[in-house]
Each structure stands twice: as C-alpha cells, then as structure tokens.
Amino acid sequence: MIDKTNYTELTNNGYHFVGYSTSIPDGEMQELTVGKEVVLIARIDGNLYAVDGICSHAYAELVDGELDEHCLYCPLHFACFDVRNGEVLEGPATEPLPVFDVTEENGEIWVKV
C-alpha cells in the first residue's frame, strides 16, 4: 500500500520524485535534472547517494565518467570524488561536490534540491 501522507510530507520538505529504484542497480549511477540542478545518483552497497552531476573543477558531466565502488572519476581531467559525501579524493578538483539528500519510498527515488 502506498502511503499518500508520506508523499505529501516529502513534497513539503522539498523532495522531488525522480524515478524508480529499479532504474539504478547496485554499483551504477544515473544523471537526472531536477529543476535547474543536474544531479548524479549512485547506488553503493544498496544505498543511494546524490551529488552534483557537474564536476566542481571544469565543465564535464560526471555520469560520463566511471564509478568504482565509491570513487567517482571525471571523464575530462580525471578528478576523483567520494560519491557518498562529495569529497575530493584526487585532483585536479579542489572543491567538493555539493551533496543532496536522497530517499527511497515504495520503490521510488526522491531527491531534495
């Protein structure tokens, strides 16, 4: 049974429905546009994480890079970020990626931007 009240609460808290849980299997990532934000969502060990989809160093879409466990590599200058918290693991990037709250409800993915 889908709990309608929970949806209202999510919406009231600034969450947006972005897709279904089955669309992001473990170890994979997907880019979504939520409002004006490009968001990258990845699943590691069953948990979803959401970070800014554009590299903090120079313009490149991170979804075109590679995800190796929690390490997210940019396809342009090969900076590496921890997709769980946005931290820089390897340069040339110096700024972390903004992180977004993400939650799953009844097989649906909701992101707060």
Next chain:
Amino acid sequence: MRESKPIIIIGAGLSGLHAAETLRHEGFDGRIILIDREKEYPYDRPPLSKELMMGTMSSSEIYLRTISEYERLKIELRLGLNIDEINTENKTLIADDGTIIHWGKILLATGTKLRELNIPGNNLEGIHYLKTLADAKSVRQSLDDVNQIVIIGAGFIGAELASSFNKLGKEVTIVEKSETPLAHIFGDEVGKYFFNLHTSHGVNVITGDSVERFEGTDRVERVVTRDGKNISCQAVIVGIGVKPNTELLQEKISCENGYIVNEFGETSLPDVYAAGDCASWPYQGKHIRVEHWDHAMNHGKNVAINMVQNQTAPYHKVPYFWSDQYGYRFQYFGYTTLPKPTVWRGDVQNHRFSCFYINNEGIIEAALIVNQPKEALPVRRLIAEQKSVDMEQLANPQSSLKKVHT
C-alpha cells in the same frame, strides 16, 4: 633534527605549482621556493584561448590557488624574478635582483617559449602572440575595434582562437603552412575533418601557404601570403608553436628537445630534476616531450614525490589532452608516430566518433575521441594496458570498449 635544505622550483606554471604542493604533502619540511619571471600568481592557461577570450570567464577566476593556500603550505613565491646563474658546485642560485639562495635540490619547470615569426612588418601594432595572461588580456581588450582577424597556424591554439572569435562574430581567416591542419598529429583524414569543422562554421582556412609580410601604416591592415593572397585584417594572432626553455644549466645538463630526464624526473646532474613541458621523458621505450596540461600537472606531482622519496615513483602516465572547439569536445590519449593504420568507431557526420591509431602488433598507441566522453576512461585504460585488440570489435560502437581485447 636539522631542517632539510631548500628545494627551489623554477617556473610557477601548472607543473611547478603541483610539484610545490606535492613536496609538502609528501612531508618535506624544508623551505619550498617557487620562482617565476612572470609577476602573476600561478594561473590556468587553457581558458586563455577559450573562456577568457570569449568573456565567459573573468581574469580573476583564472588563478589556480588562493593566496592563503601558499601561506598555509609555506610555499614561498618569488614572482617577477629572473635567474642569472645557478651554481652547482656550491649549490647557490643568483637572481637578477642580487638575491642569493642556497639550495639542496632544484626542479626545472621552465615550460616553453613561443616560436616567433621574423618577417617584414612584424612590429606593427595589432600583431599578437598568446602565451600569458597579459597576452590574453591585451588581445581581449583590442577586440572591440576588430572585425577581421587573421590567425597564423591551425594548431590547437589557432583552432581554439578561431572558434572563440567566430563565436564573437568576427570574420576569421586561418593561414596554415601545411596542406592539412593538424595532419602531423592526427594524420590526413582526421586533419580534413578539422579543416571542414572550421569551414562549416564560416571560418576561412588557407592551407599550404605561409605569411610573407604584414602591411599597414601603424597598425596591421593586411597579411600578404607567399602565394600572393592579400587578407584585410585589424588584428593578427600568431600561433606557430613553442620550444622548450632550456637556457638554465644547458651546458651542464644533457638536453635534446628539452632537459632529458629518467622515469623519476632526474636530469644528468645530481639533485637537479625537470618536469612538464621543458622535460623530455621516457615513454614506452622512447624519449618524448609533451606540451599539455594533464602531463604538466601529473609530471610535476610525480617528480616531486621522487625529490622527497628518492626514486620511488616512476612516471608512466598515458599522455592526454583535450580541446574545445565550436562547442565540440576533443580528447586525445597516447603517443604515436604517423602514418599508422586507423580504426574509426562511431558517427563522423554527427561529430560523435573515435579514431584509434594501431601499431603493427595490434595495440592501440593513441586515440582521438570526439564528443564521446564516456569512452575516455576506457580508452585511457586500453592504451595503458598495451594489449592487442580485436579491430572489428573496436570499430563497432555497439561493443563495449571493456571487451575489445583479443
């Protein structure tokens, strides 16, 4: 415990800056002195021909680090300082302001200098080169009065500038000495692709011709070519390449197309290292010199590790560069000598393809990737691994690059 002897880095470009930071991160506790003859704080050069020229980035955004970052890491910047002499017997360095600095080790990260055209009229106003932030600002500031621009040289700087000026609505003509632009790097077929890329955007490209003289009263008004073409213009930018800065210690260090270094960045002189564009380093059995951003950064970092932890980090990175032109993104990995058989993958018409350069053992030596960023990391891996590949699989965009090994 005695403090380590100072390390001096000559050249505060990308290589020198990353080396300085790496020395600290590796635990070097002595003085790090980063010297440059330019007065600017270390800045990023790729935007000079693109974002900065188009005005989508301001010059204040171009600096690589904040001033407090140098303070935090105790990196002593000596900007606007020229070096008169490096004495290797008593390990001192003498600068043109009379400063004498004692050193324990030196990293030469001196980069390159422009090749210049020495032809009649080259002192006229409006003839520019592009190497420094000051050069870029000077071109940018003069653009309002310019409608027609001639670019000499269809290399990467020339091509990116053509794209930027085209975007700004200027009438652009490129004059290129060879028959096909970039053919010496990519071969004729890909060279023709780049020729068409320019012309399809309305940029004139004259190939197989060279500039004989510039004409004008005070400012340049015309470019006259060897074949007798007269091209009206209000500005000229010369982009005919660079050569390594190897004046310092040249008589003491083995040089051939740059300071020759081993895989640890050591020159032939003890305690003197070289990194980045000025260094010729061993890659897959031959010495090569690479003039690209990615190499400058990685080589600087890598050599710095060896300066702290002697001979611990051999350098083998696959050379890489990228270029943005007319809204398209080009990425090139590896190193090859031409001609080589090529394998094409993808859709050339729609500017989404890759071109692979294959050696006689069926191994990918290099690859150009056009608007397919997803292929970048797999291709870099394929080139680093040096395993032979199945050409049919490689040519088929439906087969994964992770499964093309024979």
